[in-house]
Amino acid sequence: MAITVFTRIDEIKQRLDSLRQKNKTIGFVPTMGALHEGHTSLIRRSEAENDITVCSIFVNKIQFNNPADFATYPRMIEQDRRLLEKEQSDILFAPPHEEMYPEGETQNLNIDFGNLANVMEGRYRPGHFRGVAIVVNKLFSVIGSCKAYFGKKDFQQLRIISEMVRLLDLPVEIIPCETVREPDGLAMSSRNLRLTIGERMLAAKIFETLMFVRDHAGSVSPRKLQSMAMQRLNQVEGFDPQYFEIVDAGTLMPIRKWDETRSPLACTAVNVGDIRLIDNMELFS
Numbered sequence: 001m002a003i004t005v006f007t008r009i010d011e012i013k014q015r016l017d018s019l020r021q022k023n024k025t026i027g028f029v030p031t032m033g034a035l036h037e038g039h040t041s042l043i044r045r046s047e048a049e050n051d052i053t054v055c056s057i058f059v060n061k062i063q064f065n066n067p068a069d070f071a072t073y074p075r076m077i078e079q080d081r082r083l084l085e086k087e088q089s090d091i092l093f094a095p096p097h098e099e100m101y102p103e104g105e106t107q108n109l110n111i112d113f114g115n116l117a118n119v120m121e122g123r124y125r126p127g128h129f130r131g132v133a134i135v136v137n138k139l140f141s142v143i144g145s146c147k148a149y150f151g152k153k154d155f156q157q158l159r160i161i162s163e164m165v166r167l168l169d170l171p172v173e174i175i176p177c178e179t180v181r182e183p184d185g186l187a188m189s190s191r192n193l194r195l196t197i198g199e200r201m202l203a204a205k206i207f208e209t210l211m212f213v214r215d216h217a218g219s220v221s222p223r224k225l226q227s228m229a230m231q232r233l234n235q236v237e238g239f240d241p242q243y244f245e246i247v248d249a250g251t252l253m254p255i256r257k258w259d260e261t262r263s264p265l266a267c268t269a270v271n272v273g274d275i276r277l278i279d280n281m282e283l284f285s
């Protein structure tokens with residue numbers, strides 16, 4: 001069956017309300033498009049767990065702290081629509097910018113995420129999580145009560161959105177989903193499309209470094225292991241690693257001893273040429 005595409009908020013709201021009145025459950029997969037297997041794994045899970053799956057595609061300008069990154073972010077809506085149709089998704093919500101931000105980009109959301117939004121990505125991408133929280137809160141209010149599917153690759157984003165749902169008591173159940181990787185281990189990301197062939201080959205070193213850290217977790221101190229990981233990443237030509245942190249997966253605070261947490265998580269961001277890639281790995285899983 002052909003997918004139904006909505007661009008207007010009032011129209012999709014009406015459709016979803018009428019589906020809910022017929023006791024249909026809604027699964028929601030928010031994206032910025034350039035869909036890959038990471039997204040299709042979220043869509044398939046949503047389809048398995050809900051009557052109706054809605055996918056949104058919206059490249060959210062206010063979460064880009066770098067205008068060049070926004071300008072070059074891959075946009076391929078027709079190809080995405082065909083993929084969603086093949087995956088038998090029911091509804092695509094693809095609003096234009098003015099539909100989401102009719103008053104301009106001045107919206108605010110007064111939630112103090114504290115440390116969760118200040119560390120790692122928050123430190124290097126000021127304003128990024130504010131932009132993510134504003135758009136996801138808006139999307140949740142459009143879609144209404146649902147299960148929402150997010151990949152663990154953007155672990156900090158997942159933690160912040162879960163915290164927003166908790167603090168605002170939103171009628172949304174967040175479903176964290178495993179990172180999908182290429183055969184060489186590189187985490188799937190729309191940004192991978194922009195790597196040159198040479199950069200793409202080297203990018204797997206990020207996964208190799210995370211595996212190295214997982215193999216040594218518990219036997220070398222977190223701080224020492226973190227600096228060994230940075231050293232390995234720095235040795236790769238063309239890599240400019242921004243951080244490598246070993247944190248508690250709940251608080252995202254760096255740990256100094258392994259017994260400080262039951263869920264240590266290694267997180268990293270690396271500039272590979274002009275492309276910024278992030279990845280993470282649960283260490284005691």
Ligand code: PAF
Pocket residue numbers: 030031032058060063132135136154157
């Ligand atoms: O992860 C993404 O693709 C985006 O940050 C999201 C959650 C769709 C918000 O724009």
